[in-house]
Amino acid sequence: MNIEDLAFDEKGLIPAIVQDVDTKEVLTLAYMNKKSLLKSIDTGETWFYSRSRQELWHKGATSGNTQKIVEMKFDCDKDALVVLVNPAGPACHNGTASCFTESIYQNKLTSDSELSNYQILYNLEQVIKEREVNRPEGAYTTYLFEKGVDKILKKVGEEAAEVIIAAKNRDAEELKWEAADLLYHLFVLLREQGLPFAEILNVLETRHQEK
Incomplete structure (x- = not known):
């Protein structure tokens, strides 16, 4: 698969859903451009593109909470990625394992x-x-x-x-x-x-x- 075949958006970005390879919990949603995707593949660790700072960033570069990539997949439309990782620590800057900790809906069939x-x-x-x-x-x-x-x-x-x-x-x-x-x-x-x-x-x- 050539990354040129992926459907990056008009800003040259593609959403990347990061998931724990063991527990299958979704850890975070970030964005990659071609350069960060290539660096992720080359280093075996997650690199993303910061839309606010407009620069590449290496997950765990300062915190040590790196994410070792096990597998990367793309969806049927080739416009989104799933990145399966072994995290070395919390994914969220708040110190939680996942960025997704708050519920807005919960099936009440289970108490x-x-x-x-x-x-x-x-x-x-x-x-x-x-x-x-x-x-x-x-x-x-x-x-x-x-x-x-x-x-x-x-x-x-x-x-x-x-x-x-x-x-x-x-x-x-x-x-x-x-x-x-x-x-x-x-x-x-x-x-x-x-x-x-x-x-x-x-x-x-x-x-x-x-x-």
């Missing part, structure tokens, strides 16, 4: 409390991912990643045993806390193994459809 319950799993995965990349000193998650897979596996086993004990004792309060610990360490293990939680959900969905 707000249900949505927030699922959202915490996504947030947990993002925090663990950020800890692995940046390794902040003193963080427990950093400690686990630095100790390696054997330590993480040991903790998963220990927490699973604690869940069993709490359940056998019919101690709902203890079970609640131990189950949360098990989930946390399982998410750390998934990250260490490079396995997105979304793939676990895909397996569950496939099994549900087969029943």
Whole structure:
């Protein structure tokens, strides 16, 4: 595919939707011109064109929150791009993983409390991912990643045993806390193994459809 075949607008720009390759969350919407697109392809990291400053900018050049490009796609009209990335930190200048954090509509068939319950799993995965990349000193998650897979596996086993004990004792309060610990360490293990939680959900969905 020659980039000359893309349908840039009258200002020489094309919208680029940046998406996390693991979680599939949309991180931001920016614009590229031919030069920034070529630099993105050449460096393997996202470069955009600032419409306000009228200049190229490299995502993460000052913050360190770069975006490693995994794949770039164009739509059927060739006038928009999707850029799948591995982000090294928050995409938004406000410090959030995504620039899209506010809702103007929400399907009320799913309650707000249900949505927030699922959202915490996504947030947990993002925090663990950020800890692995940046390794902040003193963080427990950093400690686990630095100790390696054997330590993480040991903790998963220990927490699973604690869940069993709490359940056998019919101690709902203890079970609640131990189950949360098990989930946390399982998410750390998934990250260490490079396995997105979304793939676990895909397996569950496939099994549900087969029943």
